[in-house]
Amino acid sequence: MSFFDRVFNTPAYREHQRREEKVRVREAAPVVRVSSPRYYTYKPDNMTTVSLEDLAVAPEPEIVAPEAVAPEAVAPQTPEAAAPAVSEPLAAAPETVTPEAAAPQAAQADAADDQAFVSMVDTALHAAPDAASDASAAPQADGASSTGETIPEITGTLPAGELAVSDAAADTPAELEQPAVSAPAVQAVVEPVAPVVPQAVAAFADARGELAHITLRALPEVGKAVKAHYAEEPAFLWVSDDAPNARAKAVMAALASAGDVGLDPSDYAVALPGAVLVASANGGVDLTAAQARHKASMRFEMELSAKALTYMLDARRGRVDADRLSGYHDLPRKTVDLDAAITELAGADDVAAAMVAYNPDNAEFKAMARELARLRDAGDSTRVTIADGTLLKPGRADPELANVIAAIHLRGSHTLKQAHAATLAGYVGTDEYTPELVALVKDFQKENNLSADGVVGSNTIRALVGVSNDDKIEKLVLAMERVRWLPRQLGDRRVFINQPAFTATYLQSGRDPLTMRVVVGKKSNQTNFFYDTIETVEYNPYxxxxxxxxxxxxxxxxxxxxxxxxxxxxxxxxxxxxxxxxxxxxxxxxxxxxxxxxxxxxPGSSNALGELKILFPNKHHIYMHDTPAKALFKRDMRAFSHGCVRLADPRGMAAAVLGKTTDYVASRIAQGRNDSDDVGGNIPVYVAYFTAWPQADGEMGYFADIYDRDAHLRRAIESTRNARGA
Structure with a gap:
């Protein structure tokens, strides 16, 4: 403004100055930007050295005082009522022997019988009046009668009143008959069956001192579970007679086959205990060698348990913690009960099956395992190379055309080659891209879900060249790792969005899948990897x-x-x-x-969300929605959004999750107002990232790594392998 404005129009001048000052401040303010999540340098799980010294000494046995029984709790019984309670009659008395001859027999009986139970019976017999007079006879060995006869083993319940005798014993001379004995009912104690054979307990006890000199290198949770188990159950699981038993061999076979389920067998390798010479030079026992044998057996036992648990941990939750890869991953790590896992192994009839069962139990994972086995058996496949940077357009000439046609011969379907048999037979290697060849290429593009424009660019070349078997194997191994981050069962009804495939699929048992093209986040605004539950369909959204x-x-x-x-x-x-x-x-x-x-x-025709959106509230503010930018669905590479998932058929998806018809959805949209429907049925949605995933036709699909996440996961697995092997 001029000098005169300043002098004669002061209010207008001041307002002008104020506006200019705001502009200067605004322009001087630093530019603020919101950064996207970033990728991290992966830090693998820490390995720890676990001391087993605490297990080297057996704990003191716990002494439990017997419970007092109130006198009124014991009711006397008549002989008639008591007799049937004995499960079996006493056996006929054996031939009379002298006490001296009875002693060895008594010693054997003493070793075999339950000592407490025999003592109880002896007390009951001597409680009778005449028993005291017989006590003046010659001394008797434990378990012998007053005539030198051994007392037969008694099982079951000993009732109050007279002792029942068999018919054979009824012929006993009167002077040897025992008077009625009045004693309380005694219930034989039935001990639970031990989970391991006694030999395993005894052998462990002999060798447990060597645990003072053994350490384990393991994941912290694995070491903790191993120590807790052997503190509670001190017995060998994998060693019998100082050598790996059949169960150990089954476990080692399962560990060696870890590659079949996408794991690395080297992570679970266990060295067999070496043979130790026990005999010394003079023919005696070399105690040093015996100790070495015990130590080798004990080390093998502990290491095999640790490796088996590590396998089960990896099989259930994966080797890599997804959330340590990047801010784009939101997949909280699963908790695995390793105490229950080792208990399960200890009691399993088929230990290998118990271990393998910890892998994902869904059809997609099983399909990946089958494909992995097939590819490894097949070896690498024949490939045709097409020069980098090739861009072949209709009507042009290009020396790479011959390689394009050769690739169609190799990778085109039988139906495609039959339909264009004349064109393929008549091609003689020229550079001219004729209309007949353009039609052939367009049909190849269609069957590979590419834009059928006849232009041979990077996406068509990728489909023509294909993925080598080695590359497919790597994609499958990475995919199997990612499946472990998801629930074991994906759900009978679910929506699965696979970002590298640019597809969303609604699946429900008993009906054909509904698959559609989607647009996902561009590389600078990547779509996150997570799963949630669909809650709402909103019509005419803001x-x-x-x-x-x-x-x-x-x-x-x-x-x-x-x-x-x-x-x-x-x-x-x-x-x-x-x-x-x-x-x-x-x-x-x-x-x-x-x-x-x-x-x-x-809301309106120009609204960025189009007619509707499908919500599954999450911290990433990602949802599925319609879009006015329909042309993008024709592209082969469809990473253009700010992170949300745009649907090519939003009405179809909304109808599927609601269990309604598309006509119903259309009627709700036609009302023209912002409204919503709740989605029932607890339908999960997986916003996932898989460069290998089974397709509806039963084939395995392989996709480009649009966000370079395969490379990050590959490095994380390598870091984990190095950390475990260090």
Whole structure:
């Protein structure tokens, strides 16, 4: 403004100065941007050295005082009532022997019988009046009668009253008959069956001192579980007669076959205990060698248990913690009960099957395992190479055309080659890309879900060249690792979005899958890898503009035109809901999070979310939705969004998850107002990332690594292998 304005129109001059000052401040303010999640340098699980010294000494046995029995709890019984309680009659008395002859027999009986039970019976017999007079006879060995006869073994319940005798014993002379004995009923104690054979317990006891000199290198949770098990159950599981037993060999075979399920057998290798010479030079026993044998057996026992548990841990949750890979992964690691796992192994009839059962139990994982075995048996496949940078358009000439046709011969379907048999037979290797050859290429593109435009570019070349068997094997191994991050059962009804395939599929038992093309996040705004539960279908939705888009994409326009959002029809409101003009907002304060503002686009034909959105609330603000930008679905590479998933057939997907018809969905949209339906049935949605995944036709699909996540996972697995092997 001029000098005269300053002198004669002071209010206008001051207002002009104020506006210019705001512009200077706005332009001087630093540009604020919201950064995307980042990838991390992977840190593998820590390995620890576990001391087993605590297990070297057997714990002191716990002494439990017998419980007192109230006198009134014992009711006397008549002989008639008591006799049937004996499960079997006493055996006929053996021939009379002298006490001296009876002694060896008594010693044997003493070793075999339950000592407490025999003592109890002896007390009951001597409690009779006449028994005291017989006590003046010659001394008797334990287990012998007053006539030198051994007392037969008694099983079952000993009732009160007279002892029942067999018919054979009824002929005993009167002077040898025992008077009635009044004694309380005694219930024989039945001990639980031991989980291991006694020899395993005794052998472990002989060797356990060597645990003082043995350490394990294992994952912390594995070491803890091993120590807890052997403290509770001190017995060999894998060693019999100082050598690996059949169960150990079954476990080692399962560990050696870990590659069949996408794991690395070297992570679970266990050295067999070496043979130890026990005989000394003079023919005696070499105690040093015996100790070495015990130590080798004990080390093998502990290491095999640790490796078996490590396998079961990896099989259930994966070797890699997904959330340590990047901020784009949101897959909390599973908890595995290793105490229960080793108990399960100890009692399993088929230990190998018990271990393998810890792998994912879904059809997709099993299909991957079958394909992995097939590829490893087949070896690498024949491939045709096409020069990098080739771009062949209809009507042009290119020397790479011969390789293109050769690749179609190799990779085209039988149906395709039959339909174009004349064209293929008539091609003689020329460079001219004729209309007949263009038609052949278009049909090849169609059957590979590519844009059928006849242009041979990078995506068509990738399909023509294919993926080598070695590359497929690597993709499968990485895919099998990723499956372990998901639930063991994916659900009878589910939506599966595979980002590298650019597809979303609704699956339900008993009906054909509904598969459609999708657009996912561009590389700078990658779609996260997570799973959740679908909750709502919203019709004629508002689009709440994410903070990152406000700051990164709208702020530059608002700098130039503070009223930009008002002009394009967006609503700007305060956190309390009061609508304000975008020109009245301090956007730099919003960008630096000093103040908060809400921006949303009204429903309508130009709304970024189109007719509907399907919500599964999550911290990433990702959902499935319609879009007015339909042309992008024709592209082969469809990574264009800010992270949300755009659906080619949103009405079809909404109808599927609601269990309604597309006509119903159309009627809800036609009402023209913002409304919603709740989604029942607890339907999970997997926003996943797999460069190998089974297709609806039964074939295995292989896809480009659009976000380079295969490379990050490959490095994480290598870091884990190095950490375990160090």
């Amino acid at each position: 689009w709440g503009v994410p903070y990152s888009i406000i700051v990164n994409e709208m702020m530059p326009k608002l700098r130039e035109d503070p009223g930009y959002l008002d002009r394009i029809g967006y609503e700007v409101t305060t956190p309390s809901g009061r609508q304000v003009s975008s020109a009245a907002v301090d956007w730099h304060s919003v960008a630096t999070k000093q103040s908060s503002i809400n921006v949303r686009q009204r």
